[in-house]
Amino acid sequence: MKTNLIGHVRKLAGNVEETRTIEFVASDNTRDAHGTVVPVDKWDLTRFNSNGIIGYQHNVYGDMCGNEDPDRVIGTGQARIEDNQLIVSMTFEPAELNPLAEKIFRKILHGTLKAVSVGFVPTKEGAWGEGEEAKNGSNPTYYFDGQELLEVSVVNIPSNKNALKRGFRDNTVDAINFIYRALDGRFRYSEIEDMKVRDILDLLDERKAPEKTEEGEAPEVPEDIPEDRATDDADVVLAEAELAIDK
Template identity: 30%
Template sequence: MKKPITRSLQLAAVRKDAAALTAVEAGSGQRVYTFRASDGDFDRYSDRLSVKGWRVDAYNANGVVLFNHDDGAQAASTGAEPALPIGKGRVYVEGDALMIDIVFDDEDDFARKVERKVAKGILNAVSVRYLMLPGQYRQNERGGFDCDTQELLEVSIVTIPGNARALRAKSLDGEGDDIVERIAQRVVELLAERGDDVPTDDEDTKPDAGEQPPANESKPEPGEPSSDDAPAEDDEDKTKPKNFDAPEAAKQFVEAFKQHIRGV
């Protein structure tokens, strides 16, 4: 019977890495960074892991996030101060990938440094450490392993990714705010132009030069107000905007758009 295989930092050829997708504000106010942690394709070390085969309950019960897979084992042998986790993670399968949401420890100086580099895009990748279960893996045509079921042990932020698809995806953070601002301003400009195009009462009723009033138009009876003096109907239904505040409209649009794209 095949023995279990643990993929770890010492066995560098078994690490799977992926790129950060986006950072969003969680309901608690904590910054949550979402990463694509693994997929079902070949990695650079010729391994393939079944996306549906991930066992993640144990990890989610103790979702430690490390830096470069440093779990303190080497420090214990040298007498150095052991490395501590830099954050907490929650993993889940979404589509064709294993995803992870990471919250960094904002009370740890080193964790804050790592988070700043992730936010800036200097650090973009994560790596999983996992255990191949007995009877659930086999060697493939490339010399690596195809694994049907594997248990997730740990996830790390890493400096050098081992997956060629570990590329950061576009998001609406940072640069996206500027895009939203430009869209909002353009929408406001179009609304203002449309408002200016709405004809006024005078433009609707004033005849062209030389134009005679209709011959069959009746004259008002004595004491009856002329049509010019009569109150206009549907004054309240005019579509031309009054006191239109473009900057305020842009601000409201930006806030509504941001809440929409963030799912609020």
Template identity: 25%
Template sequence: MPNAITRSLQLAAVRKDAAALTAVEAGSGQRVYTFKASDGDFDRYSDRLSVKGWRVEGYNANGVVLFNHDDGAQAASTGAEPALPIGKGRVYVEGDALMIDIVFDDEDDFARKVERKVAKGILNAVSVRYLMLPGHYRQNERGGFDCDAQELLEVSIVTIPGNARAVRTKALDELSNEVVERIAQRVVELLAERGEDVPTDDEDTKPDAGEHPPANESKPKPGEPSSDDPPTEDDEDKDKPKNFDAPEAAKQFVEAFKQHIRGV
């Protein structure tokens, strides 16, 4: 039976990296940065990791975020001051990727320095350290490993990505006001078109003078209200047109859209 293989502990070339996607404001006021940490395709080192195979319970119980995988082990052997975690993370599978939300330690000078570079887009990538579980990996046609189950050990902000798909996308706050306005204007147009289909109070549904009802219109049966009878309260509520304020609906939609993107 194959033994367990721990990646990124011995060789830097097995680190798995990905780009920052967005930085959002969490409901608590903390700045939360979301990254794609891994996917199921070949990385630059010919490994493939099953997205559904991630074991993340242990990590989420102790979600340390390091810088360049420096866990202090080397400092301990040299007598230097050991590196400490720069933040905490929470990982989860979303679609075809392993995602992580990172909060930096705002009481640590170095962590704040790293966060500023992430916010500016100077540092864009993360890297996962993981353990390939025995019996769940095999060599593939490219000379790397295909792994069906792996345990996540830690995640680092890194300087050099090892994943060719490490491309950062802009957060909503980085979009120009012009783009947001174009979205809002298009929403207004679509909702206005919908509003035009809604009857208004000014519409007169009565037949014009001189018009006669269809010849085959049946007379009401005994006991049934005729068309000349005054409408009841229920009939009035049923036939009352619903006013539709397209600009206001569009405004509410845009605000809800912004809140959704920002993670609030």
């Protein structure tokens, strides 16, 4: 996240204290600070709308070594497409059930927190734009071609000027997508989720040392992966996981 443009609450009803429900614009078709576009008409909302969860700063999954905390889920959500925007209606848990949810809810009402961020996985391969939006152009832009919404979080600072964030900030989601790309898509997301950390690290180590060709040279690794889909966050998560195993 490298933007200082804060988004907005879409709707604040008069009975918000009773319903504890607030609407946000979660995504639109604008280019975000990562140089990517997440098309509104390509969202798959089925799983989210059957059990939509709301978090704070995407800390809803724990990390790759565990450390789950149920209070990191601060509410439930329902999503819909309206006026070329992804709209999410968030209902926050009551104060007696979750003090963190109450604090975030109050900060939104006070105006301290205003932005949300989407957590998703791509369902299809996207593509770089053309001309100045090409990978090596002056304004490189990557267009996703399908994505499934997993969760939505209230965040301090969004990466999209209209209050959305491309959804790899959560360490676990970030790492899964990094692994998927690093292993050239040889494993499905569901398979990666079921892998042990040690198995993942072994696979990555194997890829770092490719077999030599008959001419005695290692084959070149394709360089068609957007930088923000193999982020520093994922490297940190994997490094921490490896340290935990070694201990």
